[in-house]
Amino acid sequence: MVMKRKLLITGAAGVIGGAVTAGLRTLERYDITAADVRPDEARGIASLDVTDAQRMEELTTGVDTVLHFAWAKDQDDFLGKVLPINVTGAYHLYEAARRNGVKRIIFASSNHATGFYKVGEKIEATDPYRPDSFYGLSKCYIELLGQLYADKHGISSINIRIGNFPGDDRPHSDRAAHIWISARDMVQLAERCIEADENIPFLCLYGTSANTDNYYDIGYLKELIGYDPQDDAARLMDEAERRHQPIKHDETAYQGGVTK
Ligand SMILES: NC(=O)C1=CN([C@@H]2O[C@H](COP(=O)(O)OP(=O)(O)OC[C@H]3O[C@@H](n4cnc5c(N)ncnc54)[C@H](O)[C@@H]3O)[C@@H](O)[C@H]2O)C=CC1
Numbered sequence: 375m376v377m378k379r380k381l382l383i384t385g386a387a388g389v390i391g392g393a394v395t396a397g398l399r400t401l402e403r404y405d406i407t408a409a410d411v412r413p414d415e416a417r418g419i420a421s422l423d424v425t426d427a428q429r430m431e432e433l434t435t436g437v438d439t440v441l442h443f444a445w446a447k448d449q450d451d452f453l454g455k456v457l458p459i460n461v462t463g464a465y466h467l468y469e470a471a472r473r474n475g476v477k478r479i480i481f482a483s484s485n486h487a488t489g490f491y492k493v494g495e496k497i498e499a500t501d502p503y504r505p506d507s508f509y510g511l512s513k514c515y516i517e518l519l520g521q522l523y524a525d526k527h528g529i530s531s532i533n534i535r536i537g538n539f540p541g542d543d544r545p546h547s548d549r550a551a552h553i554w555i556s557a558r559d560m561v562q563l564a565e566r567c568i569e570a571d572e573n574i575p576f577l578c579l580y581g582t583s584a585n586t587d588n589y590y591d592i593g594y595l596k597e598l599i600g601y602d603p604q605d606d607a608a609r610l611m612d613e614a615e616r617r618h619q620p621i622k623h624d625e626t627a628y629q630g631g632v633t634k
């Protein structure tokens with residue numbers, strides 16, 4: 375009998391975690407534990423509060439790869455949410471992973487880790503951080519937590535700087551056209567990160583579809599991990615225009631969509 379790779383997906387009741395869990399389940403190739411602070415028996419989602427170190431320890435037992443999508447929103451409440459829930463939760467995850475011999479953690483980072491690069495600048499995933507908010511800064515911290523555990527404990531850490539993934543699977547704004555990722559591309563990217571060479575110790579990458587107007591050049595990911603995105607925001611925006619669906623015109627000076 376072929377042993378299936380054991381995955382833990384956190385934040386599985388959420389927009390991205392839900393889509394990735396459903397997509398990976400249809401492949402029938404993985405043994406998946408899905409978990410969220412909002413458990414849902416009907417959807418096969420167990421209970422996990424990322425601030426509960428003991429529960430994290432239980433759920434990572436015997437797991438090969440964790441996909442970490444759990445996140446308490448209210449992005450810039452540094453003292454109320456970012457630090458006590460999201461940063462602390464990531465710490466518990468890495469610690470539990472270390473103790474339980476988890477091989478790889480795939481973390482849902484964000485374009486906001488580098489959101490203060492100017493629109494028009496072509497950036498690479500190895501360029502210096504330019505967080506545009508406490509939210510973006512917390513993503514930088516957690517990416518580097520991954521670097522620490524990769525260097526010190528040999529846990530392979532892949533940080534996907536996700537662009538824009540709205541719940542209804544279509545881009546809604548001019549800015550989204552540069553960073554959007556479709557559900558099927560997100561599932562493919564997650565699967566490619568799970569399957570990527572086990573000797574990759576640490577990797578940051580931008581997670582977008584094959585958008586005509588992408589801020590980032592992601593073409594190299596095809597050779598590196600086999601990511602071959604199928605969708606393009608420009609195509610869907612043309613379609614939206616034909617159907618008179620509203621598109622927000624929200625171009626800003628900075629890639630994260632922020633103003634000073
Ligand atoms: N949707 C987007 O456009 C982007 C999302 N991301 C990142 O991707 C991840 C997922 O985002 P979404 O699916 O959009 O968010 P979401 O809010 O739909 O999903 C997050 C999930 O985490 C769960 N959660 C909250 N607190 C928790 C806790 N203490 N313990 C366990 N689970 C908890 C929530 O119940 C929710 O189901 C987040 O880390 C987010 O920062 C990054 C860039 C873009």
Ligand SMILES: O=C(O)[C@H]1OC(=O)[C@H](O)[C@@H](O)[C@@H]1O
Nearest residue numbers: 484485486537538539630631
């Ligand atoms: O930049 C964006 O569009 C997205 O980036 C993120 O990191 C957020 O989690 C998401 O709510 C935003 O919509």
